[in-house]
Amino acid sequence: MAADLDKTEIQQRILTFVTWANWLLFAGASVAGLLIATPEMVIGIVCGGLIVTVNFHLLSRTLKKSLAPPCIQSHNIILAKYYLRFTVSGVIIFILIAGHFVHPLGLFIGLSVVVASIMMATVREITKLLFFKEAM
Amino acid sequence: MEAEALKFFIACVTAAGFGIAVAAFGCGIAQGLGLKAAVEGIARNPESSGKVTVTLLIGLAMIESLCIYALVIALILIYAHPQAEAISKLFGK
Numbered sequence: 001m002a003a004d005l006d007k008t009e010i011q012q013r014i015l016t017f018v019t020w021a022n023w024l025l026f027a028g029a030s031v032a033g034l035l036i037a038t039p040e041m042v043i044g045i046v047c048g049g050l051i052v053t054v055n056f057h058l059l060s061r062t063l064k065k066s067l068a069p070p071c072i073q074s075h076n077i078i079l080a081k082y083y084l085r086f087t088v089s090g091v092i093i094f095i096l097i098a099g100h101f102v103h104p105l106g107l108f109i110g111l112s113v114v115v116a117s118i119m120m121a122t123v124r125e126i127t128k129l130l131f132f133k134e135a136m
Numbered sequence: 137m138e139a140e141a142l143k144f145f146i147a148c149v150t151a152a153g154f155g156i157a158v159a160a161f162g163c164g165i166a167q168g169l170g171l172k173a174a175v176e177g178i179a180r181n182p183e184s185s186g187k188v189t190v191t192l193l194i195g196l197a198m199i200e201s202l203c204i205y206a207l208v209i210a211l212i213l214i215y216a217h218p219q220a221e222a223i224s225k226l227f228g229k
Contacts, residue, residue: 007195018194052201059200060193067178067189090207097211104212113207115201118194 014121019060022053022119029109037106044102048110051089056114058085141227148217152210159206165197 018080026049058081066078096102174192178185217223 008187011187014194015190052204055200056197059197061195063189063193067192090203093204093208094197094211097208098215100216104208104216107208108205111201111204114197118198124185 010125014125017121018114018117021120022114024049025113025117025120026053026110033106033109038103040101040103041106044096044104044106044108045110047092047096047102047115048107050110051092052090052111052114055085055089071102072080116125138227142221144223148213152213155213156206156210159203163203163206167196170195170199223229 001092029045030042031047032047037045061076062085065073066075093107096107097104170192174188177188
């Protein structure tokens with residue numbers, strides 16, 4: 001029972017950390033880009049970061065509405081939202097790359113914001129667990 | 137020489153097509169497996185939906201980002217290849 005509570009706490013902590021770290025990393029990468037990179041690179045970082053961060057929040061809302069009882073949304077609405085989100089992201093990335101509005105490397109850095117924040121959260125929790133176990 | 141240059145662009149488009157196909161295939165299977173396990177878990181124990189949803193969200197975000205990476209690489213290969221200009225010049229000669 002206590003182990004279950006502990007796991008829930010860790011998961012909730014990871015989600016909160018990832019949610020905040022997304023915006024912080026996005027802001028940090030954008031500012032760093034503004035200081036040291038070309039305008040195309042900055043636009044790439046900003047657009048990529050915005051795409052994945054907004055995507056992450058929309059995915060979170062969709063999953064909470066679809067899997068958390070008691071008010072579960074209709075499957076059709078969930079599927080429509082999922083495909084709409086994915087299509088819009090794809091079209092935006094296509095326009096950005098095909099129109100040469102952004103530097104591909106900048107876009108790649110921007111798109112890595114969520115992955116980086118999840119990695120950071122995982123490393124943080126592993127470190128905490130290791131230190132906690134050692135202290136025990 | 138022109139034929140070689142043309143072959144290069146054909147190879148780029150083929151690589152992009154196969155790349156996004158393999159990525160979509162892998163990500164589709166991975167998301168399906170994750171979702172299957174999550175729904176089974178919630179069906180067995182509805183009270184755990186909150187916990188399962190959080191873990192699923194992070195997993196799906198990671199898997200989805202892999203597919204987006206593949207899409208970006210495919211689009212770069214087709215529309216913004218770093219060597220496209222040099223090859224085009226070669227093609228013009």
